[in-house]
Amino acid sequence: MALPRPSSPKALLADLRAFARERRPHQWIAAILAIVMPVVILVGFYLDSRTNIAPGEQLIYVENWRADRTDAEIIAQQKIDQAAKEKRAAERQRQFQKLEKQLGI
Template identity: 45%
Template structure:
């Protein structure tokens, strides 16, 4: 009993191209147009996906301002600055909490 090969025998690219050309030439013009349109739409969709993946993916640049301090600062100066900065942070947090509370009151959300 002779087994059939799973894959067709290997041919050169020229032979494959001639085979494809013969297959297409036996088809009508409508089939060629349908193949061209389907390949075109598929290529268009793939190009759109690849281009979309590259647009707006990088985070925007951030500017960081660094405060320059003198080298001869004392520990009391540092602690005073830290207390001042902490008060500013607490004021911002309190203002933000008040904004959320106003929104909650407008929406009728109870705490």
């Protein structure tokens, strides 16, 4: 079985022109859309992959306590911390109440 002869570029262009003449305009539009839509999706994925959406570094501060603290010292410190926490919560609530009055809610 013999292989076909290689085609010349002129024959390739002539064949491509003949193929293009047979197609209707709506087929060309569909073909262009079929090519453009996946390209747009791939470009979107590429651009999204370059966006850094990971959270930044966070500093977490901890308190270092002595190992030989008594229960009374621990309870006293907890009471101090709780009072400070309640004070912050009350201040935040006051700010929200002020905002509520300003907005007329």
